[in-house]
Amino acid sequence: MQRAQKNEIIEKLRAKADRAGIAVVTDFRGMTVEELTELRVKLRAAGIDYQVVKNTLARLAVKGGEHDALKDHLKENNAVAFGYDDPVVAAKVLVEYAKTSKKFSVKLASLSGKIIDAPGVVELSKLPSKPELLAKTLGTMNAVPTNFVGLFANVIRGMLYALSAVKEKKEAA
Missing domain, CATH: 1.20.5 (Single alpha-helices involved in coiled-coils or other helix-helix interfaces)
Incomplete structure (x- = not known):
């Protein structure tokens, strides 16, 4: 990937992260393309962006923004879901999908700049x-x-x- 492409990805991610009220980091290791597509369809219907991205690029995108606290937690396989209007909706959709899929899990989230662990995201989804x-x-x-x-x-x-x-x-x- 060339430097210009990386900068473009970083800027797009930064724009999404700056607009988002919640950013949820998920683990998708072992999921098939069909399963990821099914998840993306559910998330898109709820108005949530789901992005699989390299950790280095994601760290650069959230650095200095509202979700800056995430940069230290971006390790291994990650995808980030950005919820814009209602943080509870993003948590509900992701937690419900995690209940149906053994390979998918929610790692943590950043809600208005504060880190919430996986059990906290589950509690948020119950609101x-x-x-x-x-x-x-x-x-x-x-x-x-x-x-x-x-x-x-x-x-x-x-x-x-x-x-x-x-x-x-x-x-x-």
Whole structure:
């Protein structure tokens, strides 16, 4: 590979790493091309880039960026998955695939510059996704005024029943 090609790869990787909120390092040793293609299709559907790259080039690409902490951990066979919008989605897809494949494993991740080990990535994958958290938050925010209105409606309804009973008693008398 010529120097110009290497520089181009490094720049493309650096651009992906700078945009990514999470970078997950995986081990793909022993996987067939079909298995890797299947994984890439799943990741692409979730909006995640998956790159198999030489460790030296990957180290140069993440150096000085948000995922700089990864450079010391890039050894042996590695591929890096870059998640852009929701870090939980990237973790979920990779952990689910690791459960189905004996050859594929998640090594570690860099989430906003902090290293997370493999068990930490598994725990991250168990969290609800961003849309689920937003829905739960909005549901909670909506419940407070709804309960408040219901409470006052019951107070007013009770008062109306009492006034209605007094009216009926006076009419009967």
